[in-house]
Amino acid sequence: MSPAAPIRPPARASAPAYRRLSVEERRTQLLAAALTLFAHRAPEEVSIDDVAEVAGVSRPLVYRYFPGGKQQLYEAALRSAADDLEQCFAEPPTGPLTERLGRALDRYLAFVDEHDTGFSALLQGGSVASTSRTSAIVDGVRRAAADQILAHLQVAEPAPRLRMMVRMWITAVEAASLIWLDEGKQPPVGELRDWLLDQFMALMTATAASDEQTATALRAALALERPDGCAGALARRVLPVVGDAAHLL
């Protein structure tokens, strides 16, 4: 800051300043306040007054931007969170598959960690704020995740079996996230990430056993894996356990 710059009194920053924000900025500010609240409380425990207070504005101003009240704010916040989450899945198509998927999982689990209560309330259902529109938003995120994974597997036209496997893994990851939140975020997030990756490779392998398209995708993925990576560590740790079962071969 140059010595000549005017110094604003600190009080000014937190005082209401209705006219200084554009419509878009005000909307963004209200949404941010709603997101913060809905992330850490069940929708039942958030009121328009709470949103107004966190945003430092009046209750009528919230209604001017969101005439549908809390339900409209909830859906807008969910839409915004869903967009953020879909961004998490994007990864350049280079390097070992488990490293790409591992980075996406790191970002996803950070999102779950940051939106804990809201994430549980949303996915456990039974909330009055759950509607066919909120279900459609959640399903859209699941579809985006599945499409990303299938793109990284470089399967041009995924057949039902591989699609189903990817959707089952995504569902299992959601279940794990809910249990993880429920159990006080145990095991540590890095362990959970590695285990979910191991499960993905295990499901790919089990599916490859009876599906040629999955087998082709798995061979291509394994060829790119490094010995010191996740797939190598899994292979070396699995061998001694299944080694005793030579009578099955």
Add this chain to the structure above:
Amino acid sequence: MSPAAPIRPPARASAPAYRRLSVEERRTQLLAAALTLFAHRAPEEVSIDDVAEVAGVSRPLVYRYFPGGKQQLYEAALRSAADDLEQCFAEPPTGPLTERLGRALDRYLAFVDEHDTGFSALLQGGSVASTSRTSAIVDGVRRAAADQILAHLQVAEPAPRLRMMVRMWITAVEAASLIWLDEGKQPPVGELRDWLLDQFMALMTATAASDEQTATALRAALALERPDGCAGALARRVLPVVGDAAHLL
């Protein structure tokens, strides 16, 4: 039938016979009618008149037994279906694990097949008939399934990791059931059953790689498997696919 036995006119069997059924028999009959309807339609598409018609009784009689109307009938039918489903999971603790689990899966998938539309409506959520009570019933079935599997794994005090794995597989099986119904019951049910078993063994193996309790349970389970069984077939089919990945070892 002896020649002397009185022959009842066929019309008598389908005519209303209000006084001949005991309270318990009448309740069972109404529940059976409700179960048939809720199995093949979304709860929104079932009315008390439908139940009365299928049971061959009057609308007031249905209300006499179920004063809470459709919601009470729905919850009673769900409770009854949940009890049936929990029975499906019971298996004597002998023989290879994949055979026990395979028989339980056969019965579970037959249940899904028989209750198709109702099963989808219940688990996809968003129905007005879904309440915290219906969620509790569904969660109870999931818990019963997990307890059965853990009992068959002969783990006296399952640690969080193994419990979490079992719950994740159960969630994945539910997801597979919904996708299977959505895709016109494809693949054939026997293929789906075998694949779900393969996935269970794969998840056990991936989890055994980082969890000693799961490793012990897996070794014990594999020792009981037969070469011509599910685990043997999986092991032999997996080897050629992962055989190319020797660079990871």
